[in-house]
Amino acid sequence: MHLSPQPYRQGRFQSLQTDQIKCEKLDPFSLVADELAVLSDRLRAMVCAEVPKLASAAEYFFKLGVEGKRFRPMVLLLMASSLSAVVGNFNSEEQRRRQQRIAEITEMIHVASLLHDDVLDHADTRRGIGSLNSIMGNKLAVLAGDFLLARASVALASLQNTEVVQLLSEVLEHLVTGEIMQWTTESDQSCSMDYYLQKTYYKTASLMANSCKAVALLAGHTAEVANLAYDYGCHLGIAYQLIDDVLDFTGSKASLGKPSLSDLKQGIATAPVLYALEEHPAMQHLISRKFKTSGDVELALKYVRESSGIERTHDLAREHADRAASAIAAFPPCPSEKAHLCREALTELTHQVVTRSK
């Protein structure tokens, strides 16, 4: 099944004629909701391999209700629609299918990294329900992650596009590198904003950036356009993570504003802490000992609140979101009304990412 744009496209086409309707909030998710539902079904089917036990384990992360935000596939499908197909080896339907495969592969890689991270972090909850490793043991979490990575590799190879294969192989390496950076941070590195942003690129932004680029390349676009797609994914990913870091201090809607401080509790100094450090040099000791001494977490929270750390992190996120929006604005002239609408949606996402409270 493919994108069925009728419900919103026609309405939207009219709305563009009148300022009144144009002010209506654009919901990026709704533009690709049907296609995302199909993608979710495909992912669930894909993990139902020959071995039922693992299928149930891997499916755990894809089942209805706990499937997360499907944020990455949504962005990728919107990106696909934003860039009209350039004439190439594939007809436009086949091209769309190949771009959908990228969205699926990206989600598989993302979920695999969550599964392995859970083993690494000894996490016992994820997405509000018990993490797979706490329920089924590390064993199954490692296997299920490996299984998804292997499936992603097979799906990727079947696209038979060497450049795209290279892009997403590098993402795998970045994810591991980022995890290692987080896990092996030396004392001086843990106080460095550059180190922090580099790690954030590897752990979060690279997957988004390179999969956006892959979607553009599969549509036959030039390196220049593909790099704009990359820029969008990269800056959106960094903005997203920075706001995640803020929400860990301010609390999300779900937590009714109560900060979870999970980063501090894991010994990780994120952007708000690193900015606060500039105003409160005493924080260096806390960071160096990874907030492990009793009272450290509370003290760090106090310092952060007394500083402009939260505000400056927000500003930095907004800067990255703006750069993401600029990349979309620099796309070649809009080929269709649908593409125009999807570009608007991608731009809208750059606002939503920064203003979200969950």
Place this chain on the structure above:
Amino acid sequence: MHLSPQPYRQGRFQSLQTDQIKCEKLDPFSLVADELAVLSDRLRAMVCAEVPKLASAAEYFFKLGVEGKRFRPMVLLLMASSLSAVVGNFNSEEQRRRQQRIAEITEMIHVASLLHDDVLDHADTRRGIGSLNSIMGNKLAVLAGDFLLARASVALASLQNTEVVQLLSEVLEHLVTGEIMQWTTESDQSCSMDYYLQKTYYKTASLMANSCKAVALLAGHTAEVANLAYDYGCHLGIAYQLIDDVLDFTGSKASLGKPSLSDLKQGIATAPVLYALEEHPAMQHLISRKFKTSGDVELALKYVRESSGIERTHDLAREHADRAASAIAAFPPCPSEKAHLCREALTELTHQVVTRSK
């Protein structure tokens, strides 16, 4: 650095003239020893990534002395030399380099699977030294395995050959599938020789088979020749595993003939047990309860020894080894003396694999 055949090639050329020298034992390892040393160096260098802590962890498996038998790379380099280069897009030196990359990628995938298997098996020794996970924790073993898989993916993608990428992606899936089959065996499956052999293909033979095929494809050979290379790797791999299973009962040279029975202790019924079952149906209960009741392991050993299980497993291994040798015999006419010698070495390996005692 490339294969430097002079030391043995000339001597060997002479030896082929005289029966006396022809009887001399051919040492397959020595034919590619120099190239294997370079390959080991490259692997060690490759894992020295930006992050020293992981490099030391991944390097753990590649360091001198504990680097295992490098059996797979040896087979692949011999296979490369056995098949003369067909004219293609690359000169013969570049072709050899690409085949060496396959040998490296194969070893990285193999070591990554060992690392993750160690986490799965809670193993505390591997290759005679403490397993990485018992020393550094599951965390680092998972990460180091992921790191090697990611590096293997990047190296594979850089070969820019879609068929080869597909072959080795499928191997990744097979490795996981095999591990899952082992880990989730149902009671009736655990008594099935077919199930056992299928699992052995996935866990052991697929990597060997498909990497041999990749080496042939990279040299520009036809599907027919590539499939013979596949057959060689597949049957050699199965023979290798069957003898491993035998040695678990008879003891290796290193263990001075004392059986380690590690498969039984892990609850796994291998070929000798499955053959013994045909003569001693009472074993079914032991297999079903995974030899977990006190005395089960000893009783199973007694049954196996009183049966023809060991002998029949040996026979089966020999059959597979013979089929591997037949694949080499079916290669197209020999293009050079060096290729001839390497084919002899591959054939010799089919004997060594079956007669080895460690």
